[in-house]
Amino acid sequence: MNGSGTSLKRYAITRVVLVIPMVFILLTFVFLLMRVAPGNPISASLGGHVPQSVINQISHQLGYDKPILVQYKDYLWAILHGDLGSTITDRRTVSSIIEVNGAATLELTFFAMIIAIVVGVSVGLLAGRFRDTPVDAAGRVFGIVAYAMPVFFIGLLAQLFFGSYLNWLPISDQASPITQATLESHTNIMLVDAIIDRNWDAFWDVVRHLILPAFTLGLVFAGVFIRLVRVNVIRTMKDDYIEAARARGVNERSVVYHHAFRNALVPVVTVIGLQFALLLGGAVLTETTFNWPGIGHELLLYIQNRDYAAVQGIMIVFALVVVLISVAIDFVNAFIDPRVRY
Amino acid sequence: MRSKRLTWRVVGAVAVCALAAVAVTSSALARSSASSVLIDGTTDTVTNVDPAGNYDFGSFTVDELIFQHLLELAPGGKVVPGLAKSCSASANLKTWTCSLKTGIHFQNGDAFSSADVKWSFDRVIKIKDPSGISSLLSNLKSTSVAGPNRVVFHLTNPQSTWPFILTTGAGFIVPKGAYPADKLNPNTSAQYGTGPYQLVKYTSGQQAVFKAYNGSSVKAKTPNLIINYYSKSSTMKLAIQKGEIDMAFRDFTPTEYGSLGKASGIKVYTGNGVVIRYLVLNVKQKPFDNPAVRKAIAYLIPRQTIATRVYHGLVKPLWSMVPAGLPGHTDIFKTVYGSAPSKAKAAAVLKKAGVTTPVAVTLWWTPTHYGDASADEYAEIQRALNASGLFKVTLQSAEWATYSKTLGTQYGAFQLGWFPDYPDAEDYLLPFYGTKSNFTSNGYSSSAMDAILKREQGARTNAGRIATIKAAQVLSAKDVPIIPYWQGAMVAVGRKGVSGIPRTLDPTFIMRFWLISKS
Numbered sequence: 001m002n003g004s005g006t007s008l009k010r011y012a013i014t015r016v017v018l019v020i021p022m023v024f025i026l027l028t029f030v031f032l033l034m035r036v037a038p039g040n041p042i043s044a045s046l047g048g049h050v051p052q053s054v055i056n057q058i059s060h061q062l063g064y065d066k067p068i069l070v071q072y073k074d075y076l077w078a079i080l081h082g083d084l085g086s087t088i089t090d091r092r093t094v095s096s097i098i099e100v101n102g103a104a105t106l107e108l109t110f111f112a113m114i115i116a117i118v119v120g121v122s123v124g125l126l127a128g129r130f131r132d133t134p135v136d137a138a139g140r141v142f143g144i145v146a147y148a149m150p151v152f153f154i155g156l157l158a159q160l161f162f163g164s165y166l167n168w169l170p171i172s173d174q175a176s177p178i179t180q181a182t183l184e185s186h187t188n189i190m191l192v193d194a195i196i197d198r199n200w201d202a203f204w205d206v207v208r209h210l211i212l213p214a215f216t217l218g219l220v221f222a223g224v225f226i227r228l229v230r231v232n233v234i235r236t237m238k239d240d241y242i243e244a245a246r247a248r249g250v251n252e253r254s255v256v257y258h259h260a261f262r263n264a265l266v267p268v269v270t271v272i273g274l275q276f277a278l279l280l281g282g283a284v285l286t287e288t289t290f291n292w293p294g295i296g297h298e299l300l301l302y303i304q305n306r307d308y309a310a311v312q313g314i315m316i317v318f319a320l321v322v323v324l325i326s327v328a329i330d331f332v333n334a335f336i337d338p339r340v341r342y
Numbered sequence: 343m344r345s346k347r348l349t350w351r352v353v354g355a356v357a358v359c360a361l362a363a364v365a366v367t368s369s370a371l372a373r374s375s376a377s378s379v380l381i382d383g384t385t386d387t388v389t390n391v392d393p394a395g396n397y398d399f400g401s402f403t404v405d406e407l408i409f410q411h412l413l414e415l416a417p418g419g420k421v422v423p424g425l426a427k428s429c430s431a432s433a434n435l436k437t438w439t440c441s442l443k444t445g446i447h448f449q450n451g452d453a454f455s456s457a458d459v460k461w462s463f464d465r466v467i468k469i470k471d472p473s474g475i476s477s478l479l480s481n482l483k484s485t486s487v488a489g490p491n492r493v494v495f496h497l498t499n500p501q502s503t504w505p506f507i508l509t510t511g512a513g514f515i516v517p518k519g520a521y522p523a524d525k526l527n528p529n530t531s532a533q534y535g536t537g538p539y540q541l542v543k544y545t546s547g548q549q550a551v552f553k554a555y556n557g558s559s560v561k562a563k564t565p566n567l568i569i570n571y572y573s574k575s576s577t578m579k580l581a582i583q584k585g586e587i588d589m590a591f592r593d594f595t596p597t598e599y600g601s602l603g604k605a606s607g608i609k610v611y612t613g614n615g616v617v618i619r620y621l622v623l624n625v626k627q628k629p630f631d632n633p634a635v636r637k638a639i640a641y642l643i644p645r646q647t648i649a650t651r652v653y654h655g656l657v658k659p660l661w662s663m664v665p666a667g668l669p670g671h672t673d674i675f676k677t678v679y680g681s682a683p684s685k686a687k688a689a690a691v692l693k694k695a696g697v698t699t700p701v702a703v704t705l706w707w708t709p710t711h712y713g714d715a716s717a718d719e720y721a722e723i724q725r726a727l728n729a730s731g732l733f734k735v736t737l738q739s740a741e742w743a744t745y746s747k748t749l750g751t752q753y754g755a756f757q758l759g760w761f762p763d764y765p766d767a768e769d770y771l772l773p774f775y776g777t778k779s780n781f782t783s784n785g786y787s788s789s790a791m792d793a794i795l796k797r798e799q800g801a802r803t804n805a806g807r808i809a810t811i812k813a814a815q816v817l818s819a820k821d822v823p824i825i826p827y828w829q830g831a832m833v834a835v836g837r838k839g840v841s842g843i844p845r846t847l848d849p850t851f852i853m854r855f856w857l858i859s860k861s
Contacts, residue, residue, distance in 0.1 A: 039743030045398070046474045048711070048746050048758055051781040058472045088472065090389040091526060092546060100546070156576075164580055171584065172577045177381045177568045181543060181551040291577045293548045301387065301547070301573070304710065306743045
């Protein structure tokens with residue numbers, strides 16, 4: 001057997017090194033995009049209220065009238081020194097935004113992903129198992145509708161039905177105002193903070209507030225998993241070893257759940273990691289709909305206010321998270337399947 | 343197999359019990375919300391709590407709770423003593439001396455004195471925050487102390503309205519020992535003032551939690567206050583309907599107000615407001631450089647239609663840039679252009695000027711700064727102008743960050759709104775009609791108007807000042823570089839059991855949470 005392909009170590013190094021140009025390209029893109037769009041943070045906040053001379057003076061103070069290449073150089077220099085900067089509008093450090101609001105997004109996306117996996121895999125398995133039956137049809141329709149419907153629309157419907165009409169669940173925020181005001185912040189993840197404080201009233205309050213947004217975001221991605229799992233189950237069910245198992249007298253239930261299902265899930269693991277990037281994007285809309293204080297919610301406000309520093313800083317973190325996750329997924333794939341090499 | 347079915351049944355039963363526990367626990371949480379906590383919702387945002395670092399309404403609302411001014415605005419707009427017993431001007435109106443109250447302490451225990459006043463004003467100027475708040479003190483040359491209980495303001499130019507400046511966001515008093523001279527006190531640090539509430543917890547973009555400060559001269563009716571921040575008014579509407587918040591101030595759409603007004607257990611309160619909306623015309627750009635065109639538009643603006651159809655009565659027609667209720671206001675545009683749109687008069691003025699009709703014009707508006715109703719507002723203006731046959735209107739819009747940067751530098755006619763720094767006619771005249779102070783970039787410059795405004799600023803008697811304010815309005819209607827069309831009410835929504843809201847709805851537009859209680 002000759003040595004075709006590289007070793008895992010070399011592959012890993014290559015993938016890590018490639019992260020640098022990927023992030024650099026994204027940073028440059030974000031920098032240019034923010035400056036191409038008309039307006040700057042000063043005119044966005046003061047325009048329509050003070051004379052242009054005041055706006056010009058402040059813009060000069062902050063260096064927005066410098067040549068764009070000079071601004072770019074300053075920006076890269078700060079990044080290289082690990083300085084993600086502070087927002088212009090409310091003077092928060094980007095690292096504190098990541099710490100506080102990132103924790104809220106992590107809480108939401110984590111549970112949304114669990115729901116997406118549980119619902120998506122279960123429904124996809126049933127649809128694949130009972131192919132061409134009403135169960136299959138219902139599962140596929142559900143998957144398509146969940147995936148096609150805009151996440152904010154699902155969120156609004158959920159708020160109106162479960163929150164307003166049935167009055168079962170709260171419709172916004174991470175917790176009730178009293179819980180938010182009184183719960184001590186240890187990790188910025190409210191569920192964990194409530195557990196640390198053994199404040200079970202607060203714990204259940206946070207759980208109740210998490211249900212609607214997590215289900216809203218999770219269902220959209222469940223639609224992706226439903227279709228993927230279904231296709232993989234159907235494909236796997238046609239494999240020779242499945243026929244062999246049936247021929248050996250293994251009952252159908254075991255054939256499906258012990259043989260076909262596990263193998264059908266292997267490609268799904270890869271997709272779960274890749275969907276994480278989209279999950280972050282979906283979180284922006286979900287967080288806005290449910291007033292969830294996550295990083296996506298803040299990003300939207302900063303974009304509207306043309307807060308260059310905030311948007312650039314947050315996008316760097318987003319980029320790093322997505323890139324690192326995709327690299328991690330690549331490692332897992334390369335580890336499992338030696339055919340995956342460069 | 344059987345054991346697996348049993349396992350799933352047990353899991354199912356546990357899940358049902360957990361959900362039930364959630365439901366039961368939620369009732370316990372709801373009952374535990376004490377009447378000693380008032381929860382307000384708002385779509386405003388807070389930039390910085392430090393008064394030297396903000397120039398937005400959301401931050402001002404928070405600062406009003408924590409800090410105090412030397413002079414305050416009483417309900418109705420009258421300037422009354424705050425931390426100062428009195429303030430008086432020199433004969434030339436360039437030196438203002440304030441005598442301070444004694445025995446006052448900040449929330450950190452520091453005693454209040456003139457040194458704190460000087461510190462507060464000096465740092466606003468020195469920090470010169472990008473928010474632009476220091477522009478309110480552009481006329482302040484220096485601040486000096488004359489003993490522990492007296493402070494003197496030295497102005498560059500005479501200014502009879504200096505007491506109003508002391509009531510603005512630039513005039514909040516902070517303790518010298520707790521606020522740096524040359525940089526902001528970050529939101530993550532403790533904030534100290536002499537106001538009715540102390541800020542006990544602030545989570546950016548989410549919540550501000552306050553506790554009544556018993557050492558303040560202003561006593562709060564409710565011991566605890568929480569302000570919850572929402573990014574969407576629709577979410578806030580659901581929150582107040584469900585009882586998650588007790589009241590909401592700023593801001594709902596007109597349709598949402600209408601819906602809330604019909605909801606059980608909820609009341610919409612309105613009071614006189616001072617927010618205005620107007621159409622700016624670029625006097626250097628065709629066709630608006632022709633006064634006849636501007637006057638014709640003034641004859642056709644459908645004020646009442648906008649107030650009724652678009653805003654469901656929450657605004658009223660405005661006939662002057664100085665809103666009704668402020669001293670010196672006159673309905674000058676009604677006097678000159680009539681109380682109802684008049685196609686005949688508009689046609690006559692265009693014909694007299696030899697203008698060919700229909701006149702093609704583009705009106706600009708923004709969908710992201712003045713609320714969702716802006717689209718309907720401008721649709722009504724377009725409809726009215728087009729229906730006259732004298733104009734052919736094209737509507738264009740731009741998102742606020744783009745729009746605010748552009749204004750009169752490119753737009754010929756554009757929407758703007760105004761919320762005053764202080765509820766005085768001067769703040770509705772200088773920023774629009776003064777050659778140097780006009781921020782709209784619409785090219786308007788009139789030596790006659792500049793002379794009137796200069797006389798207004800230096801007026802030594804109230805009667806003299808009022809006369810100049812009226813003269814400015816007369817000229818504004820004659821030159822018509824701007825057409826005002828509505829004045830908004832101050833609106834707040836409260837659930838049953840919340841009382842005191844009407845007492846704080848007035849032209850000062852200050853939400854005095856300390857006057858509100860909950861049963």
